[in-house]
Amino acid sequence: MLYLDYCATTPTRPEVIRSVTEVMTAHFGNPSSLHRLGLEAEKLVAKARALAAGTLGCKPQELIFTGSGSESNNLAIKGTALRFRNRGRHVITSAVEHASVYESVMQLADLGFETTILPVDETGQVRLTDVEAALRDDTILVSLMYVNNEMGRIQPVADVGRLLADRPRTLFHIDAIQAYGKLDCDVSRLGADLLSVSAHKFGGPKGTGLLYRREGVELLPLVSGGGQEQGLRSGTENVPLLVGMAKACRLAAEEREAGTLRLRALQRRLLDRLAALPGVKLTTRPDRLEDYAPQLVHFTVPGLRPEVVVHALEEREIYISTRSACSSDATDPSRVLLAMGLPREEAAAGLRVSYTPALTESEIDRFADELGQALARLQPNGRRKGDD
Structure with a gap:
């Protein structure tokens, strides 16, 4: 897992x-x-x-x-x-x-x-x-x-x-x-x-x-x-x-400084891997990382329902989320992303990856590889090939 x-x-x-x-x-x-x-x-x-x-x-x-x-x-x-x-x-x-x-x-x-x-x-x-x-x-x-x-x-x-x-x-x-x-x-x-x-x-x-x-x-x-x-x-x-x-x-207080440095390094690697995937649009800006908390990365996949991506990864025992857990079952576009000026299609397609300092580089690579394969299998309308 x-x-x-x-x-x-x-x-x-x-x-x-x-x-x-x-x-x-x-x-x-x-x-x-x-x-x-x-x-x-x-x-x-x-x-x-x-x-x-x-x-x-x-x-x-x-x-x-x-x-x-x-x-x-x-x-x-x-x-x-x-x-x-x-x-x-x-x-x-x-x-x-x-x-x-x-x-x-x-x-x-x-x-x-x-x-x-x-x-x-x-x-x-x-x-x-x-x-x-x-x-x-x-x-x-x-x-x-x-x-x-x-x-x-x-x-x-x-x-x-x-x-x-x-x-x-x-x-x-x-x-x-x-x-x-x-x-x-x-x-x-x-x-x-x-x-x-x-x-x-x-x-x-x-x-x-x-x-x-x-x-x-x-x-x-x-x-x-x-x-x-x-x-x-x-x-x-x-x-x-x-x-x-x-x-x-x-x-948490004892580990914060060292943990934050580690989180930031993981964040950079994850952003690099995600930026190379077709169809992925980063919301977390790699050129302004100091403006973002180090423990998460947010991105959108326009044209795909985010819950479809979440469940495709879940089949591979990988667990991410679409937005806040308190509103993860909502089907409307994200209120946060709309406020940022994102088009409704993108605001409805957000995905969040969050982690701890214990995450390894190989696990980041595994996630990126599995995500890339999942996106390749999914049609733009969010269905799997062959479902029809």
Whole structure:
């Protein structure tokens, strides 16, 4: 098997599985209980929080544990808007955001908030001048992703953070779910008031996420109850998974610099091989690699339905994706690629390959060879020769 869909999810790291198993076995107490078992569990949660906070350069009390990256995004966006709706009702985001951000903003629009959806250039980047032009006195939130989950474009979030530094009434949320573990996510450097992370994107367990909330920033909780997570996310903490996420955070931080260098080398080789294949159009630009995250390559095959290519490779035990896993079953053209100005035929034909530093050059060559053979077998209408 050759798995090349790491942006969708990653296998849980063995070290993380061991930590989760140990805590599940020996520390089953409720962290809110007053007896010894509860206090032991509470200490584990506090240690996990401190460890994860260290990788973001923030204080432990500035981290809120959530159940996913999508929940972190929802809490950041809706929690800010609902808390400060009397201050202003204008929210800014972009046309290429993950569905958990984009749809949250659309829900706010249904509730009477005014929204600005920023365009992007032909590479998928938000222009800083557009952000500045969209700001109003009643803008309460700007929410942008650090790395686009579909085609890997890095957004100028640090520049936006500096732009908003002298606007304390406008909060800045960064969706860093595809950036954490690959790019520098120090919250002070980025100027973030809020920042989202999802554990299963870097070897942690599914069902766990983080929301950094700068000290002093108030949010309206979306889940009410027992007051856990500083009253912002009630519900008994999943201690084993939180400990596992913290372990994954530590490993990702330790390996980030060396891993990023390796990922960039793999990216160059993959782009070279793909560029030589007939019918393939690269969306990731080889001449501007510094503008793209190193862990994925995006391309289109106009004239072929992407799911046909995906299933042709699956027959050879090779796994890639068409777009974000949250919208991979959609048949419409990609909202992200359309926003970049691609024709509908190309926007409906995107494919994403994502990988880890453990990928080898021979595996890249195997993928490229198998892809070339699959494309040669497929007719322009997406059917195999002989199906008629």
